Amino acid sequence: MIHYKTKEEIEIMRHSCLLVGKAHAEVAKVLKAGMTTMDVNNIVEQFIHDNRATPSFKNYHGYPAATCISMNEAVVHGIPGSHILKEGDIISLDIGVYKNGFHGDSAYTYAIGEIQEATRMLLKVTKESLYKGIEKARPGNRIGDIANAIQEYTEKMHGYGVVRELVGHGLGRKMHEDPQVPNYGKRGSGQKLKEGMVLAIEPMINLGTKDVIHLSDGWTILTKDRKPSAHYEHDVCITKGDPDILSSFEEIEKAERANKNLTWSHG
Ligand code: MF3
Ligand code: CO
Numbered sequence: 327m328i329h330y331k332t333k334e335e336i337e338i339m340r341h342s343c344l345l346v347g348k349a350h351a352e353v354a355k356v357l358k359a360g361m362t363t364m365d366v367n368n369i370v371e372q373f374i375h376d377n378r379a380t381p382s383f384k385n386y387h388g389y390p391a392a393t394c395i396s397m398n399e400a401v402v403h404g405i406p407g408s409h410i411l412k413e414g415d416i417i418s419l420d421i422g423v424y425k426n427g428f429h430g431d432s433a434y435t436y437a438i439g440e441i442q443e444a445t446r447m448l449l450k451v452t453k454e455s456l457y458k459g460i461e462k463a464r465p466g467n468r469i470g471d472i473a474n475a476i477q478e479y480t481e482k483m484h485g486y487g488v489v490r491e492l493v494g495h496g497l498g499r500k501m502h503e504d505p506q507v508p509n510y511g512k513r514g515s516g517q518k519l520k521e522g523m524v525l526a527i528e529p530m531i532n533l534g535t536k537d538v539i540h541l542s543d544g545w546t547i548l549t550k551d552r553k554p555s556a557h558y559e560h561d562v563c564i565t566k567g568d569p570d571i572l573s574s575f576e577e578i579e580k581a582e583r584a585n586k587n588l589t590w591s592h593g
Contacts (some may be wrong), residue, residue, distance in 0.1 A: 327501070327504055328397045328504050328505060328517070328523060329498050329499065329503055330336040330520065330521070330522035330523055331498060331522050331523075331563070332521060332522070335428070335498075336429065336522075336524070336570070336572070336587065337430050338426050338431035338565050339428040339430065339497075339498065339524060339561070339563075339572055340572045341425065341426065341430075342379070342423055342425045342426065342429060342430035343430035343431075343432065343561045343572035343573040343574075344376075344378055344430070344572070344574055345377055345423050345425060345430055345438075346422065346430040346431065346432040346573055347432060347574040347575065347576070347577055348377075348572055348577060349373045349374060349421050349423065349577060350419065350421060350432065350434055350575075350577075350578045351577035351578050351580070351581045352369055352370065352373045353366055353369050353370060353419060353436075354434075354436065354577075354578050354581035354582045354585060354587075354588070355581045355585060356369070356460045357411075357417075357436055357438070357585060357587065357588060358411070358438065358477070358585070359410075359411050359412050359413045359438050359439055359587065359590060360410065360411065360412075361408060361410070361411050362406075362407070362408055363395040363397070363404070363406040363407055363408075363409045363411070363413070363417070363436075363457075364406045364407055364408065365524070366393070366406065366411075366419065366482050367391055367392055367393045367395060367406035369425050370392055370393050370419075370421055370532060371392040371393070374392065374421075374423050375437070376388030376497075377423075377425070378425070379423045379424060379425035379461070380423065380424040380425070381393070381421075381422065381424075381494050382399040382422030382423055382424045382429050382430075382431065382501050383420075383421075383422050383501075386409075386501065389403075389405075389545065390405060391405055391406050391467055392421075393406060393419060393420060393421050393543075394418075394419075394420040394433075395417060395418070395419055396417070396418040396420070396547075396555070396557065397409060397411075397415055397416070397417055397419075397521075398415055398416055398473065398555075399548050399549045399552040399553060399554060399555060400418070400496060400546055400547065400548055400555065401418075401489055401492070401530050401532065401538055401547040401548065401549060401555040401557065401558055402418065402420065402433075402492060402530055402547050403545040403546055403547055404418075404545070405543060405545055405546065411438050412438065412439075412570065413438055413439035413440060414438065414439060414440065414441055414442070414489055415437075415438045415439075415441075416435055416436065416438070416441060416445060416449065416507075416554055416556065417435065417436050417438065418433060418434070418436075418555070418556065418557040419433065419434055419436065420432075420433035420437040420557065420559065421433070422501055424501075428498060428499060429497055429498065429499075429500070429501045429586075430497075430561060430572070430573060431497055431501060431526045431559060431561060431573075431588065432526075432559050432560060432561060433528060433557045433558060433559035434557075434558055434559075434578055435449050435453075435556045435557055435558060435573065435591075436451070436582065436588055437449060437501070437588055437589035437591055438587070438588065438589075439473035439537055439587060439588070439589065440589060441575065441589050444592050445533065445554050446589060446591050447484075448531065448533045448554060448556050449556050449591035450590045450591050450592055451479070451480060451484050451486065451531070452480065452486075452531040452556035452558055453556075453558045453591070453592075455475075455476045455479045455480045455509075455527050455529045456476070456527060456528075456530065456558045456559070456560060457480075458475040458476060458479045459472040459473070459475050459509075459527050459529065460472075460527060460560060460562050460569050460571060461475065461569070462474075462475045463519060463525060463527070463562050463564055463569040464519060464564065464568075464569065465519055465520055465521050465564055465565075465566065466518070466519065466520075467490075467519050468514055468515060468516045468517060468518050468519060469505055469506075469507055469508070469511070469515070469517045469551060470511040470512045470513055470514055470516040471483050471513055471514065471517035471519075472507060472525075472527060473507065473508045473509060473510055473511030473512075473516070474512060474513040475509055475541075476488070476509045476510070476527075477509060477510040477511065480485075480509075480529065480531045481510070481536075481586075486531050486532060486533060487531070487533075487534055487535045487536030487537070487549070488509050488510045488529070488530075488531060488532075488536055489509065489530040489531070489532060489536055489538055489547075489555070490510060490536060491507065491538055491547070492530050492538075492547065493506045493508045493528075494506070494507030494508070494509070494526045494527045494528040495505055495507055495525070495526050495527060496523065496524065496526070496560070497524050497525065497526045497561050498524055501527075503519075505517040505520065505524075505525075507525050507526070507527055507528075509529045509530065509531070511529075513564060519525050519537060519564050520561070520564060521564055521565055521566055523563070523564040524562065524563045524564075524572065525561070525562050525564070526560075526561050527559065527560055527562055528557065528558070528559035528560075529556075529557070529558060530555060530556075530557045531555065531556050531557075532549045532551075532553060532554070532555045533549075533553040533554045533555070534551040534553035535549065535550050535551045535553070537549070537550035538550060554582060559573075560572075560573045560575075561573045
């Protein structure tokens with residue numbers, strides 16, 4: 327069942343979604359080689375608590391942490407721990423917050439120090455594909471139009487692998503609401519988009535094969551060929567006018583550009 331949001335509910339949601347961006351920016355300011363993934367998680371968790379919000383992921387179906395941190399060949403759902411970040415790594419950080427009855431959910435992939443050119447392109451194209459998808463998030467279009475735009479750009483134009491097993495989703499009082507938002511599909515297929523829908527659109531794109539495997543920790547998903555994978559996620563409200571992106575990368579990108587220990591992936 328799809329939950330359409332009122333204008334008042336959207337403004338409450340916007341607050342949750344923007345808080346996720348600010349949590350990301352706290353990390354982007356200080357991220358560097360030598361930190362552990364748990365250090366990164368703790369910055370986010372502290373920030374969420376300081377803002378009187380709750381991390382959406384913690385205890386979700388038994389998930390043990392506030393964030394998902396997926397390094398290099400990890401696609402999503404990596405569990406923070408003692409892994410030490412090093413120059414050349416990419417780190418996909420996925421954050422969810424719950425505040426005032428609504429969730430915000432946003433992911434971003436960072437590059438630690440100098441990374442390989444092919445990997446930098448993967449980050450750039452994956453982020454661009456997110457905006458190609460968002461551009462289709464308009465009343466009268468269908469879920470398949472969003473999905474197809476992401477697939478065409480990443481798979482057809484750049485030869486990347488689009489993960490099939492994981493999808494975006496509706497977002498609201500629950501972190502996962504209907505409908506599912508795949509990153510692959512046919513134009514004109516699927517649920518019709520209507521004003522008041524909020525979608526978490528989240529391309530998960532692999533440099534090599536689209537195939538993934540599940541790690542024995544029960545959570546982490548890796549690329550089958552162990553090549554890198556990127557993940558960017560925005561929360562988008564369908565309106566009569568242009569798509570309303572409730573989350574924001576603005577502060578993240580500002581911090582990313584200013585942090586000399588990171589590669590600005592669009593440079
Ligand atoms: N952020 C993920 C999503 O967009 C959910 C994280 S799964 C969890 O669907 F178990 F870690 F919470
Ligand atoms: Co999500």
